Amino acid sequence: MRQADSTGPAARPTNPVIEAIMNRASVRRFEDREVPEEVLETIVAAGRQAPFTGQMYSVIVIRDRARREELAGLFGPMAVKAPLFMLICVDFNKLEKFVAAKGRRNQANDLAMLFLGLQDAAYFGQNLVLAADSLGLGSCFLGGAAFHGARLSEMCGLPPRVYPLVGLVLGYPAGRRPGPRPRVPLDLVMFHERYRDLSEADVERALGVMDAGLIREGYYRDLNGKIPLQEGDDRLTYDDYGWGEHVSRKYGQRPMGRFLSSLLADLKKQGIEW
Numbered sequence: 001m002r003q004a005d006s007t008g009p010a011a012r013p014t015n016p017v018i019e020a021i022m023n024r025a026s027v028r029r030f031e032d033r034e035v036p037e038e039v040l041e042t043i044v045a046a047g048r049q050a051p052f053t054g055q056m057y058s059v060i061v062i063r064d065r066a067r068r069e070e071l072a073g074l075f076g077p078m079a080v081k082a083p084l085f086m087l088i089c090v091d092f093n094k095l096e097k098f099v100a101a102k103g104r105r106n107q108a109n110d111l112a113m114l115f116l117g118l119q120d121a122a123y124f125g126q127n128l129v130l131a132a133d134s135l136g137l138g139s140c141f142l143g144g145a146a147f148h149g150a151r152l153s154e155m156c157g158l159p160p161r162v163y164p165l166v167g168l169v170l171g172y173p174a175g176r177r178p179g180p181r182p183r184v185p186l187d188l189v190m191f192h193e194r195y196r197d198l199s200e201a202d203v204e205r206a207l208g209v210m211d212a213g214l215i216r217e218g219y220y221r222d223l224n225g226k227i228p229l230q231e232g233d234d235r236l237t238y239d240d241y242g243w244g245e246h247v248s249r250k251y252g253q254r255p256m257g258r259f260l261s262s263l264l265a266d267l268k269k270q271g272i273e274w
C-alpha cells in the first residue's frame, strides 16, 4: 500500500477495503470476454448501496457492438475497448414520480437539484467501480457524456429530466493491471480547522509528485494523450510531459466556453433549467 506522503509518526491502519481503494487504478485495456449478467447485477447493486439524497440516478448498459461503435464517435476509441459501456445519468424523472405518487410536485430549483443529483450519481458510480475492481474487473470513466447530452439522450431514449453524466467502460483487464497512480499530497488536500492556501512551493511539490509518477509510468505516452498546443511549437516530449502540463493545457487553452454553451442548451432540451 502507498503511504509515501504520510507525515505522522504512526503507521496508518489498513485492511482489505482500504487496500482495495488504495490499489485501484483506471484500466484501459481489456480482454475480449463478456461480463456475466450476475456479475453486472452484483456491481450495480453495490453501486446502489452508496449514500444518497434522492437516488437520482440511472445507468444504461450497452453491450451491443454496433451501438458502442456509435458511442466511439462521441467518446473516442476507448468506448469500444471494453465489452461493456455504461452511461451513468442524473435522473430527476424517477424522483419526481415518487414525489408525485404522494400528491406533490417537485418545488426545488434545478441548480440545487443538480448539486444533489450529481452527488447521488457520482457516489453510485464510484461504489460500482470499486465493487467491479474487487471482482477482478477493471474500468475507466469517460467524461465526455455531459457535452453530448442531446445525442446521448436520443440514442438511449432518455426522457425529460434525465441527463447523461459520465460514461464508464468495464471489462476484464488485459495483461498486467496498472498500479495506483499518484495524487496531490495529503497535506494539500486535508486542512485542519481552516483552509490553508497553497504556496508556490506547495504547488511545485504537488506537481513534482504528480509528474514524476505519471512520467515514470509512461502514462501519457501509452495513451498518446498529449493535448496539442494551440499556439507555438511544442517542445515537450513524453519524457517531460506530466500532469501539470496536461491540466494546464486542458483547462488553460481549450475553448471551454463552447462546451459550456452546448451543455446549457442540452440541459434545457432535457427540461433542466434554472
Ligand SMILES: Cc1cc2nc3c(=O)[nH]c(=O)nc-3n(C[C@H](O)[C@H](O)[C@H](O)COP(=O)(O)O)c2cc1C
Binding pocket: 024, 025, 026, 027, 028, 078, 140, 141, 142, 143, 144, 166, 180, 181
Ligand atoms: C469524470 C471523469 C472523467 C474521466 N474521463 C476520462 C476520459 O475521457 N478518458 C480517460 O482515458 N480517462 C478518463 N477518466 C479517468 C481519469 O483519467 C483517471 O481516473 C485519473 O487520471 C486518475 O487515474 P486513476 O483512476 O488510474 O487513479 C475520467 C475520470 C473521471 C472521474
